[in-house]
Amino acid sequence: MDFPALPDTHGIAVLALIVVALFLFSRDRIPLESSSLGILCLLLVGFELFPYQAEGHILHAGDFFDGFGHEALIAVCALMIAGQGLVRTGALEPLGRSLSRAWSVSPLLSLLLTLLISAILSAFVNNVPIVVLLLPILISVSIRTGKSSSGILLPVGLATVVGGMATTIGTSTNLLVVSVAADLGMRKLSMFDFFLPAAMAGGIAILYLWLIAPRMLPKRQAPMEDVSPRLFSGHLSIPEDSKAVGMSLAEVIEKTDGRLQVREIRREPGLTIIPLPDLALRAGDQLGVQDSPQNLKEFEEILGAQLYSRNAPVPADSPLVSEDQQIAEIVVTQGSPLLGTTLARRHFSTLYQLTALALHRAGQSNTALGEDIKDIRLRLGDVLLVQGPREKIATLKSGGELLVLDATEDLPHSHRAPMALAIMVGIVALPAFGIVPIAVSALAGVMLMLATACLRWRDAVRALSTPVIMIVVSSLALGQALLQTGGADYLARLFVTVAADAPPAIALSGLMLVMAILTNIVSNNAAAVIGTPVAISIANQLGLPAEPYVLAVLFGANMSYATPMAYKTNLLVMNAGGYSFSDFMRVGIPMLIIVWLSLSWLLPQMYGL
Template structure:
């Protein structure tokens, strides 16, 4: 291996900081936005305290703040906000309804259709709202047909990632790679310049997800899908000579272990008595209670009472408990949700939405059921709440768009402004596709139109923004700029070529893509893309080859976010909703990533003639 001279002290500092960033980005205990801000701050302070000069001119640390105004970041944020308008108006509803009906005709072909539609839409729309739309539909289909949804959810989520590879606006990763390539090497990519290799490789991947993935995925139960501790209202009758006769309500509660929750006490003459601690119970009193069937039967036996339905029919095999008009739904706390980081008792969830919380599931933790401390837990992204309430209340919660409701019993959100939101989104894409204006500008215009047409509010726009995405992009852009300015990118390129000395250009390109694929599944895909792009351009220059295929190697490699659930935010959503294990992503994601890597490694050299 040929010797490669080290860069100067500033270059070494940036390289060490890059390694620290990659390590910090893998630490779950440290918020990704905190790690990003720490890296950015250290970089700024380092270059401010120890000035660096490029060709005699000082590189001011303030230059690294340019990421906040970078075209790529503006485009990413603007597209997230415009996508929020589609979600709020229910503009994607027709697609959901069409797919739901198709599953009744042919499940196998419907899965293929779901994968294709998911991929196509994800080429132009952020894949998060698409996943959010399809998750409840697929879970409902699984429950209705008696089949585990696990064979559908992960393939659908991966299909949206595959579709996002095909255009410059498909993912934030694509936008960053294209923007950095333009900044560093003055290399411009049109919206559909790499759609051909993406479609060919994507077609192979879709076939894998359709024909192979459902068969190698183990059957998983959705976190709360088979766990339905429904709440029922019933009457406990105080029997003559029974334990409760003549006792105070406080005594009866104590006998039940202080678990008995009484709504009201009804006397024979339909008089309502408040369940105060010193209220004395009489024979014939009816205690209106609300609890699970198991708890109600325990109360009946422990207190010597008789359990009746609210129509005073005795509860037995012929007259079971009933909950007319009540429905069970699973509510997922998503990124940007009003529940994220909230404490249920503080936001008064039950009073606000008129829904009873039955259980809480947190990936990797035991499901907690009807425990008082649920109300004191801080909710995280991916938490699943099992709630019960009327169809109307569940519909209101779903239409609010603040959470992901995993059921299909109430209508999908849709307003009269859905067509307007659709036209605005099509206009944003068309303006950029035909070269009328950059995507950053057309997307900002789309935000204004969404607000003017009242497709969304400023609050909706604010909730669409993700501080994690913003800070990781800014920190990555700052690191990428510092690598380029100090010669760190050139050093990394020379080191990569030295390691692969004697290898053919196609082999070097495949190796670069493999490194990006590994990084994107361990750290942020955006960080891998921004850092890898200038290195790719330097490799191409030193080989005397066109830079475009090496840039695309970075772009496609950084999009192979299939192997770990933390590699992409939709992976986490799918993991929570489908009850998947980490190993499930490796089982399907690893062969999928290897398959796409092999296809791209063959296609790119062929298309660019080397």
């Protein structure tokens, strides 16, 4: 087997940089935006110091800035903002209520209906709003029925990923592949050009998610499935014989090893004193406290005090309850005001009147109360377990600013929801009928949402994802460098040499499998943008149409089923459902094989390979 000659020095350097980039993109400890910026800087500095000339054209560093104004990036950003408008207004709330009612009639058929609706919606709307809509409903269903949510959440989350590969606007990956392929001379695919093979393979995947996947998942305990309050609010009354009489508040707190947190001190009827450290305690004082029942009982014994609830003493043998308190989960999603900040900086407890009990993060043990939760920088997919008055949680949930999961099925809704939904329909319909490109309709739709107050500017800014923007720009720059320096042609010739004796259909299937494996390890956008010029080069080497090979890259880059970090909705579902990494592999790998084999047969049949 004669392997092709290596490209020139610039080509080898670009190939090496791509290897470095894929490695960095797979590292959880390094923010994706930081890796992308670093790769972009290396590319810019390298070509500025060592200019590259090809076919009479000098490739300057400034050429790699084109990604910031690329049509695909504009469309991706505009669609992210428009999706946030659906979330903020609760435009999909009627659909959520209908699904919730269906679950009470027939859970098995309702699961199928939920999977189908999730997949269909995700073909036209970013799947993050779909998951945000469904998580509260499905959590509420599992709590009311007493069944574990583990057999529901992951299949529904994966259904949205399957649906996203059906149209050009289903995912940012699709938009990028279609745009890059058009830049390289292939005809621009319209919205439904690959809907048929995606729908057929997706239908098989939906049946798998409905009948088989729930039975493969072990029962997991999601935090929300225990809805009893973790903290108890009450008063520690100081009698005359208490050890605390005459002591300063600071001394009393020291006796409890600094664990006692006093919110207020009631001294006389109608008199409330600010709990200053040097305040001397008197007999009859009542210390307003909130803590776990175990801690409060311990403080009662240490101080020789009496614990009261609603002005009545709590008997020693009586379990503590807090009637007005409720437990809920807050999921950190794209566009959340908590993303990228800490609870302390956000003044969370003061602003929302809620107490953070624990933090659940993928791949890490839970961080519990007292372990400085307030100082942890929150990431996409983090789940905060919070407690507070029912009315505060209800207000927060109805506001739509945060994704709140509690034991109710109430969904945020506003009178602007029909307007937001109508605008979104227009965004999808105009490019579907070939009237305007998706970048134009999406940008116009965002303007309309802002003009009609379906969105505020701060919501629009939060909806933009810095990691997505940077990975798209850096990937486009790498793809351009790979093409211009001959790296794409080298990889294509290498692929054709390895698959020399294989039929074209097998070569297509192999390319799709490589992309599927890659997308579960690194960013799917990076895999798609780098793979598209290689796919076109492979088709040219084989003397075949480029379209089926480009679709192999598109479909392969969408098979983000096998790992939680492969797609952002996977992280949301993982944390909310209490899943482990192995759960995704257990369900996702067979699903990847099913979809890959289905498309490996369908695409050659459709294109006569």
